[in-house]
Amino acid sequence: MxxxxxxxxxxxxxxxxxxxxxxxxxxxxxxxxxxxxxxxxxxxxxxxxxxxxxxxxxxxxxxxxxxxxxxxxxxxxxxxxxxxxxxxxxxxxxxxxxxxxxxxxxxxxxxxxxxxxxxxxxxxxxxxxxxxxxxxxxxxxxxxxxxxxxxxxxxxxxxxxxxxYLSAGKTNLPSIYFFFFLIYSALAGIWIYILYNKRLSAFRIHFFMLAVVILKALNLLCETEDKSFIKRTGTAHGWDVLFYIFSFFKGISLFTLIVLIGTGWSFLKPYLQDKEKKVLMIVIPLQVIANVAQVVIGEAGPFAHDSYTWKQVFLLVDVICCCAVLFPIVWSIKNLREAARTDGKAAVNLMKLTLFRQYYIIVICYIYFTRVIVYALETITSYRYQWTSVVAAELATLAFYIFTGYNFRPKVHNPYFALDDEEEEAAAEALKLEDEFEL
Structure with missing residues (x-):
């Protein structure tokens, strides 16, 4: 008993x-x-x-x-x-x-x-x-x-x-995914236009951003077809394979992009330090494991013998990746703070420091929302409205992409180098007040 x-x-x-x-x-x-x-x-x-x-x-x-x-x-x-x-x-x-x-x-x-x-x-x-x-x-x-x-x-x-054949709460998913596919396709077109017009000030990181957006759009298109075929026939007819492939590249490219932006690669410095390379060497293999877990969970079903184990593996790997990508941003903030006190360009470095602080906060909010809030929403929402957690996750991801693209877009006239003496003095005073506050 x-x-x-x-x-x-x-x-x-x-x-x-x-x-x-x-x-x-x-x-x-x-x-x-x-x-x-x-x-x-x-x-x-x-x-x-x-x-x-x-x-x-x-x-x-x-x-x-x-x-x-x-x-x-x-x-x-x-x-x-x-x-x-x-x-x-x-x-x-x-x-x-x-x-x-x-x-x-x-x-x-x-x-x-x-x-x-x-x-x-x-x-x-x-x-x-x-x-x-x-x-x-x-x-x-x-x-x-x-x-x-x-x-x-x-x-x-x-x-x-x-x-x-789609559950009552997920029957709208094909339309939702296709709607976001159109949005990301439009974003890719806008980004191509910006790169063409600002090609003299565009760095390699900006072209990598374009690749990330395109991979996200293709991933959504495959997910649209995957869910559409399941809705009509009960099987994915091979679209799940393409979905997993683009999910794999999308996940790796997104985490790599966060690490590269966090280190300031390409637009602040042309190289990566050894410790920053080690972060990428950790994140990329872990993303491979996470995608293998995603495939096993998706194909085996929710109640298969190994599903629970693979879910734990996926959550653990995802948490490690999310924590790992924060370190390069913290290192950049630390380096910019030290440079602001020593190289005589307090205002320039203070603006960079402020931008990286904002990016650090946004990355944390994005990770917390998509991993915790969305899961909680899926858990407490009625089965008829399970699509709302998907919309919430996609809106958060879209906001993160737009924030990243807008703040790190190519600029012909870099405001960092168009500062006068008064702004330098104000920045130096701000850094002084910050040091006193930390003490």
Whole structure:
């Protein structure tokens, strides 16, 4: 009973922390005696449908003389609230199996399974709008089950005869991603225009910025097609491969750009110091690991055996990368502060110092918002409005791109070198006051 309760608690955790995924899923269960196996999750409207295709079904029971009660083995749909209710009923001793509870929707039990058939098909209509998890329950002790499960969940529109394989809260994602693709395409065009007109004052870093924007636009285009095909057919038809490829290059290029801007490379100095190169040597391999984790999580599904481990790996690697890119900015701030006191150009260095301080704060805000606030928004938002977390993350990223491009754009007349003596004196006084404040 303790083991059963532990497994039920694990399912509760999975229900709480997993975002709804939407596509046709194939899961293989091999000689598994676990009492509860969550398979997939979906946000249904009032016209939802679940289709199950079972093949290669086999049972292994130690007692040949006794037949297991297959009415205690089957599939069910449950919400987070109903599963907590099931857990309470089992804890109170009111029921011994989740399939006995009236709080869940019973899809199919194996006492109705025809062993003469190689494949078995069943469908189940969902008329109560909510976010449901498909769960396989095996309440017969020592019974091991093997089978291949093909689950297909979608919402149906009777007027258009259209199946929507995207969860109710994410059905708008193709349009959202395409909208942001158009925005980044426009930004790339604007940046090309700026580089052409300011080509004499453009540095290598500015062309790298253009590459980052283009990669972001291509990534959004692939994500648009990926979600569009899933919405219509339940599978990505290869667009997920392109999405992962551009996600890989986009992630590496963005973190590299933050490091290069933080060091002042190209527009402040033409080279990188050894410690700055080491940061890149740390960030780039970690981004490779993060993208491998993203691929595994996306392809294996939310409830696969290794999904939780890979999610932890992804979060750990992402946090390390986010912390690592802050060091070059801190080093630049420190160097500019020291230069402002020693090279006689207090105003010039004070302006640079102010810009890098602003950039440091913006990078921290961007990282905090996209990693913490967006996750919290996804967790607390109703399943119908899960698209809002995507919009929030994309708006924050767009604001970060615009801030970076505007503040580090190529300039023909550099304001750093157009300062008079009064501004120098004012800057020197400001630095003096800053030193007194720090003391």
């Amino acid at each position: 303790v083991q059963v309760r532990l497994q039920l608690l694990i399912v509760v955790a999975a229900l709480f922390f997993t975002a709804a995924v939407a596509e046709i899923r194939v899961t293989e269960i091999r000689s598994d005696g676990v009492s509860t196996i969550p398979l997939d999750e979906f946000g249904f409207t009032h016209m939802g449908q679940l289709e199950l295709n079972l093949s290669q079904v086999a049972f292994s029971y130690p007692s040949a003389s006794t037949k297991p009660d297959l009415s205690q083995v089957g599939f069910l749909l449950c919400t987070l609230e109903s599963w907590i209710q099931v857990l309470k009923q089992i804890t109170d001793g009111k029921i011994t199996c989740s399939l006995e509870s009236v709080a869940v929707k019973h899809v199919f039990t194996f006492d109705k399974f025809d062993k003469s058939q190689d494949d078995f098909y069943t469908s189940f209509s969902v008329t109560d709008p909510s976010q449901f998890t498909l769960v396989f329950a095996n309440c017969v002790r020592k019974l091991k089950v093997s089978m291949k499960v093909r689950s297909s969940m979608y919402n149906f529109d009777a007027k258009t005869n259209f199946r929507d």
